[in-house]
Amino acid sequence: MNQIKKLLIIGFVWPEPNSSAAGGRMMQLISIFKQNGFEITFASAAQDSDFMVDLSEFGVIKKSIELNSESFDDFVAELNPDVVLFDRFMIEEQFGWRVTEKCPKAIRILDTEDLHCLRTARQKAFKENRTFELVDLLSEEVAKREIASILRCDLSLIISEFEMKILEENFRINADLLFYLPFLVNRMExxxxxxxxxxxxxxxxxxxxxxxxxxxxxxxxxxxxxxxxxxxxxxxxxxxxxxxxxxxxxxxxxxxxxxxxxxxxxxxxxxxxxxxxxxxxxxxxxxxxxxxxxxxxxxxxxxxxxxxxxxxxxxxxxxxxxxxxxxxxxxxxxxxxxxxxxxxxxxxxxxxxxxxxxxYQTSDYADSLISMVKKLLEDSENHRLHNFMGNLLQHHAYKSTMYMSKWIEAKNK
Structure with missing residues (x-):
C-alpha cells in the first residue's frame, strides 16, 4: 500500500466523543487509519451539533451529504475512495448500494457499534417481562436487516466477543467477514x-x-x-x-x-x-x-x-x-x-x-485491522467470490432498498 489510500467514512451522526462512547469509538477508528497514512473524508447527512468534534483538527475533510439524493452519487464517484466505512447498518442500507454502483472496487466496511438486533430483542423481552433467549434474535425484524448488511459488506467490525459468538454460531456468519475490535486504550501501570x-x-x-x-x-x-x-x-x-x-x-x-x-x-x-x-x-x-x-x-x-x-x-x-x-x-x-x-x-x-x-490494548488490534484492510485491497475479488450470500443479497433483495430510495428521490423532485 505505497500510494495514499482514500477512506470515506459515512457517519450516522457527526462524532461527539464527549457525549457518547460511540463518538469515542469513531475517533479511535479515525486515529488508526490516519496514523497509517489514509486520507480521510467524513460525510454525514446529520445536522451539525454544538458538541461535534472539529474534524479539521484531526486532518479529516468534512462533507455534508443528503439522503435519497443523486448528489451523493456524483460526490462518491468524484472522490473514488479505496475504502468506505459505514457507521451502523442503517447507513449501509441507505448508501451502500450507491457506493457499490459508483465505486464497485471500494472495500466496504461496516462498524456495527453494537448489535442493534440484540439490544432491540433484549429491550422487547424486558418490556414484556420475560427472560431474553438467543432464539428471540431469529424472529427479530431488525436482525434480518442487520445481518443482511453484514453479509453485503467485505468486513464488519464487532465490538464484543459475545456478539462475535452470536454472529458465528446463531447466524452462521463466515468468520472471514468479521473482525473483533473492542474499545482501544493505552496500557496503564x-x-x-x-x-x-x-x-x-x-x-x-x-x-x-x-x-x-x-x-x-x-x-x-x-x-x-x-x-x-x-x-x-x-x-x-x-x-x-x-x-x-x-x-x-x-x-x-x-x-x-x-x-x-x-x-x-x-x-x-x-x-x-x-x-x-x-x-x-x-x-x-x-x-x-x-x-x-x-x-x-x-x-x-x-x-x-x-x-x-x-x-x-x-x-x-x-x-x-x-x-x-x-x-x-x-x-x-x-x-x-x-x-x-x-x-x-x-x-x-x-x-x-x-x-x-x-x-483493550490498541497495540493488540490496530495493526491487525490495517493488515486486514490491506489484504482486502489486494484481493477483494477472491474475498467477494467466497461470500456467496453477500453476492446474492447484492443481486436480489438489496434492489428493494435501491428502488425505494430512487422513488423518494423522484418524489422529492
Missing amino acids: EKELFELPAFEDRKNFVFIGNFLHEPNWNTVQYLKEAVWPFIKKDFPDAVLEVYGAYPSQKVLQLHSPKNGFYIMGRAEDANEVVKKARVVLAPIRFGAGLKGKLLEAMQCGTPSVTTSVGSEAMHSDLSWNGFVEDNPVEFAKKAIKLYQDENLWKQSQINGIEIINKC
Missing part, C-alpha cells in the same frame, strides 16, 4: 493510580451516560426507583450524581436533592467527573456491545457496580473492578461496601488496570 485522586479525596456515587440511548434512561429510572431507596436506608448520607448529554424532561424530573439524587446534566469533562467520584453505579438491564462508561471508570481508577448485562464481554476471565450484581437489594449492599471499604476499593482499582491491559 499501577503507579498511575497514585496520580489519581485518593480514596479519601473522592466522594459520592456517580452515573454517566448519553440519554439519547434508551438503556441509559432505563438505568437511571431503575436506580431511582429500585436501587437508591435501599442505599439511602442503610447509608443515609449517600449522594448520587447523574450526568449525561441530552437529558429529557422525564430525566430532569428525577432530580431530588432531599433524597441525595442529583440530575446534573451534561458533564463538561466526563473524565474529571468520574475521577472525583468514589464509585460508579450502572445497573444496566438491557443493551448490547461494550459499555464505554465502565471502561472509562477503570481508566479513572473508579470502581463500579454493574449488572451481568453491563459487564458482558468486558473483562474476559478477570475479576471485575468492583461487583457484578443483578438483584437490587444485593446491588445496594455491594455499592455501600465498595464505597466504605478502602482495601476492597483499592483492590478493585487494580482489577480495573488488569482488565484494561488484557482486553
Whole structure:
C-alpha cells in the first residue's frame, strides 16, 4: 500500500466523543487509519451539533451529504475512495448500494457499534417481562436487516466477543467477514493510580451516560426507583450524581436533592467527573456491545457496580473492578461496601488496570485491522467470490432498498 489510500467514512451522526462512547469509538477508528497514512473524508447527512468534534483538527475533510439524493452519487464517484466505512447498518442500507454502483472496487466496511438486533430483542423481552433467549434474535425484524448488511459488506467490525459468538454460531456468519475490535486504550501501570485522586479525596456515587440511548434512561429510572431507596436506608448520607448529554424532561424530573439524587446534566469533562467520584453505579438491564462508561471508570481508577448485562464481554476471565450484581437489594449492599471499604476499593482499582491491559490494548488490534484492510485491497475479488450470500443479497433483495430510495428521490423532485 505505497500510494495514499482514500477512506470515506459515512457517519450516522457527526462524532461527539464527549457525549457518547460511540463518538469515542469513531475517533479511535479515525486515529488508526490516519496514523497509517489514509486520507480521510467524513460525510454525514446529520445536522451539525454544538458538541461535534472539529474534524479539521484531526486532518479529516468534512462533507455534508443528503439522503435519497443523486448528489451523493456524483460526490462518491468524484472522490473514488479505496475504502468506505459505514457507521451502523442503517447507513449501509441507505448508501451502500450507491457506493457499490459508483465505486464497485471500494472495500466496504461496516462498524456495527453494537448489535442493534440484540439490544432491540433484549429491550422487547424486558418490556414484556420475560427472560431474553438467543432464539428471540431469529424472529427479530431488525436482525434480518442487520445481518443482511453484514453479509453485503467485505468486513464488519464487532465490538464484543459475545456478539462475535452470536454472529458465528446463531447466524452462521463466515468468520472471514468479521473482525473483533473492542474499545482501544493505552496500557496503564499501577503507579498511575497514585496520580489519581485518593480514596479519601473522592466522594459520592456517580452515573454517566448519553440519554439519547434508551438503556441509559432505563438505568437511571431503575436506580431511582429500585436501587437508591435501599442505599439511602442503610447509608443515609449517600449522594448520587447523574450526568449525561441530552437529558429529557422525564430525566430532569428525577432530580431530588432531599433524597441525595442529583440530575446534573451534561458533564463538561466526563473524565474529571468520574475521577472525583468514589464509585460508579450502572445497573444496566438491557443493551448490547461494550459499555464505554465502565471502561472509562477503570481508566479513572473508579470502581463500579454493574449488572451481568453491563459487564458482558468486558473483562474476559478477570475479576471485575468492583461487583457484578443483578438483584437490587444485593446491588445496594455491594455499592455501600465498595464505597466504605478502602482495601476492597483499592483492590478493585487494580482489577480495573488488569482488565484494561488484557482486553483493550490498541497495540493488540490496530495493526491487525490495517493488515486486514490491506489484504482486502489486494484481493477483494477472491474475498467477494467466497461470500456467496453477500453476492446474492447484492443481486436480489438489496434492489428493494435501491428502488425505494430512487422513488423518494423522484418524489422529492
